[in-house]
Amino acid sequence: MTVPAEEASVASPCNSVCSIDGATGFCAGCFRTLVEIASWSDLSLAEKRTLIPILERRRSVYGSAVASRLAVDAQR
Numbered sequence: 195m196t197v198p199a200e201e202a203s204v205a206s207p208c209n210s211v212c213s214i215d216g217a218t219g220f221c222a223g224c225f226r227t228l229v230e231i232a233s234w235s236d237l238s239l240a241e242k243r244t245l246i247p248i249l250e251r252r253r254s255v256y257g258s259a260v261a262s263r264l265a266v267d268a269q270r
Contacts, residue, residue, distance in 0.1 A: 204242035206234055207249055213267075215260045218252075222264045225252040 208231075211223025219227050226234070226249060237245070 202239075204239060204246065207246065213264055215256075215263055217263065218256050218260060220252055220256060220260065222260050225249045225256070225260075 207224040207226065208221075209223045211221075213222045214220070214228065215222050221227075221231060224231075226245075230245065234242070
């Protein structure tokens with residue numbers, strides 16, 4: 195039995211906005227920690243699927259503050 199491609203993998207949440215927020219330790223683009231970024235390719239499919247909603251929650255909770263700090267840093 196062949197597994198459909200969308201069930202066989204989880205795309206990386208990286209969106210090429212790579213900057214670690216000093217206050218949270220989250221990437222301003224994907225909201226992963228450095229450990230989560232480094233270990234992404236080693237995570238199981240289930241672990242990746244578990245992490246995606248966590249990242250969405252982080253973005254919801256911290257997104258505005260992280261974006262504000264990123265904008266201030268860009269002006270320096």
